[in-house]
Amino acid sequence: MSRFGQGRVTGVAALAALCVAACAGSGGGSTASSAGSAARALPVFQRTDMLWLERISFGIDSASVAELHRLGRQRFLAQQLSANDAALPEPIATELAVLEVAHADPARWLAEVGAEYKAINAMPEGAEREEARKKLNERGNKLAYEAVRSELLRAIYSRAQLREEMVWFWLNHFSVHQQKANLRWLTADYADRAIRPHALGRFRDLVLATLEHPAMLQYLDNSQNAVGHLNENYARELMELHTLGVNGGYSQQDVQQLARILTGSGVNAGNPPRLKPEWQKLYRREGAFEFNPARHDFGSKVLLGHSIEGRGFAEVEEAVTLIVRQPACARFISRQLATYFVADNPPKALIERMAQTFARTDGDIAAVLHEMFLAPELDDALGGKFKDPMRFVISALRFAYDGRTISNTRPLVNWLNGLGELPFGHSTPDGYPLTEASWASSGQMSRRFEIARAIGSGNAGLFDGEDGAAAAPTGFPQLSNRLYFEAEEPFLAQRTRAALAHASSQQEWNTFLLASPDFNYE
């Protein structure tokens, strides 16, 4: 205890405070200005600005704080809404490029896996067969892990923070579970090709992209849905969870009608089927996605009171357009967004304005986000939103390591697993809950504190090799740094200050800060 007396922590704090003063004096804090006097003239960073930045990103770091200083909210938001892949810093771009999943080819992979399983099943029982099975399984697990690793690295390091938040939001909204069927081979591609390109785009495109992805078609069993063998699973969730919401004004009859419309949309990694000539022109194939007219119900349907003429995949496009233009869809999507970004019980007036924007712009996601992030209701709600596990873990790493590249994401996977929010890990299609009540139970809070300690004490193995090779000891992060004094310290609650003052080491100080209510709410 005496080795790390209060004096030391105070010393650390004083040192960092000194640095802030010195940096500000030399104008180093802002890229906008080189003159010391101009830097001092910058307005003091407001608590609401810091919290707003927490919402529009996975958590503050020095770069985003400086950027917000430079641009102000409006321009910062505009920049975020138009950000693209170039926003990935170089070491991370390289990290991602070397992953096998970066070059995903689901059609080829599914064909390979299918062939390998066939070969394995044809082998005589015994050690050799088990070995082959194990090898295939390990490859699947590796790809599954790489898919998670890609998402986590992008969440921590991408400068397109809002886009990555939206990728996470949509991955959760159109949730698929990696452990089902052969989804392990598909999830990275699902994130990169179905979700990310449309994350800030048009909602209809997003729905269709998920609908045409083998991951979704397998996860919700539509690959099994065929004329005469109706499977309603996807049809129901498409309306209940993806577009209209549970009281969105559709009936069991509509579910059946949509299921009929969806017949024939499935997965094929092999050769195209032999078809009658009149069906050949209706056949569609894109990667492993297939629309097979031989499996389609060509009868006419009535969906949500509209008749839809049986004619092939065009019915699906017509049905999706019809569904996403329902007022219930605009309201449901707006409410989900506001629940995630604004408050557990978002103000009705805000939802209404967002829904109007959604309807007016025919589902332009960026326009709806623009409305939401500049809404006075968001300002009123700042500080009151509990970080879900993903936001807690990612924000802690952004804050603690501030741009420094971690090499090993396995500890993150373990933490998110323990807190129950691993990407692609939700078994039911409803996605993870968006509100505090589901994440702040007694068991979850004590686990969260343990993770705060693992990060704060620096012995989590974040800089070890991915192969498990231990790195040279890197010590613990210095959380009482310039970023802390600029963006956290001025706004801390009295009780948090008291806890920090009782810390007997820098590691403990880090732990208490990351465990504090101030850090866990945004």
Place this chain on the structure above:
Amino acid sequence: MKRRDALKLGCTSLLGVGLAARLHAAPASGPRFVLVFLRGGYDALNLLVPYSSSFYYESRPNLAIARPDTASGTGALALNADWALAPAVRDTVGALYLARQAAFVPFAGTDDLSRSHFETQDSIELGQPTVGARDYRSGFLGRLSETLLGGAVSAPPISFTDALPLAFEGAGTVPNLSLKSVGKPPFDERQAQILSDMYAEHHLESVVRDGLDLRQEVAQKMADEMSASGRSAINTKGFELEAERMARLMRDKYRLAFIDVGGWDTHVGEGSAQGTLAGNLASLGRGLQTFSQTLGTEWNNTVVVVLSEFGRTFRENGNRGTDHGHGSVYWVMGGAIRGGSVAGEQRALTRANLLQDRDLPVLNDYRAILGGLFQRLWGLSASQGERIFPQAPARDLDLL
């Protein structure tokens, strides 16, 4: 020095009002209740097989479980002239049934016809009437827990889950801890005190305190048990391991518990006497048997109910699986129940008797059944029953 003394005092007062004190106050004799929620809608008709129904065999050419063969001693276990138990649980739950420690209630479920997992799970956990406005902050175990708080015996609640289930909403602070893996407590008393103090007067205050306390207690408990049993105790895995740990924690302290088990949404390749569903049922059966054995004599003072959000379609689908249906089969178990029966209202399983020509109808409302069990178990009044399950008069199936 001064600060350390203050912390010590602080710790004492922390334990004084915290979870530990409430638990130690629990009398050893109160009844226990465990709700096991099978999430995903398990296919009840391949657990409790309606073997007298030829329509069952017509409807499930690939999935149906063969009629019991009384001579063989394997296969489905005939429970009466109409029902047989799946072979997967013959040696576990079947043995409990023969000892009159297990009963089944077919045609059980809700009046929620959404056939949505999430909607129906929520519906069941809330336990409120399905028509009219709902209070999402009030689950039926929460209301039961609150009701028992003022009673003659205390019933400390716990949820063996990573997250607190909706069923326990509104009960104040209910501790939760998944027993899938249990480690050492991460903080010493001084650190735990400082962490708790940060949340003083915060709405998470008691949650934070209970979380820190519970970790210490469970770790202590597991360490004691391990050394007492010569370190050979834990060779089980999966749900069986969870159930064993659950029994050890419930033997002394907790009286009202929730646990959930997933993996029941068998749209594709469900299997029959063997396969996916059979494997899941076998694991569940072994776990429940282990639970009963680990509780020892306290099993006589315990009731377990196993339920799921809905049953599945009576007919198999085109993929050797089943889709979301309606009526289910609930299980009631306990050392001192009047088991060995298939209870509640029933009707012959013919096509005409199906709901919407596809599902088992619900003839035994889950709120009425559970209300009846709770009233018997704790001697509750009708008005207390009404508080737990509003507008659902209790129905006594005479199982307790």
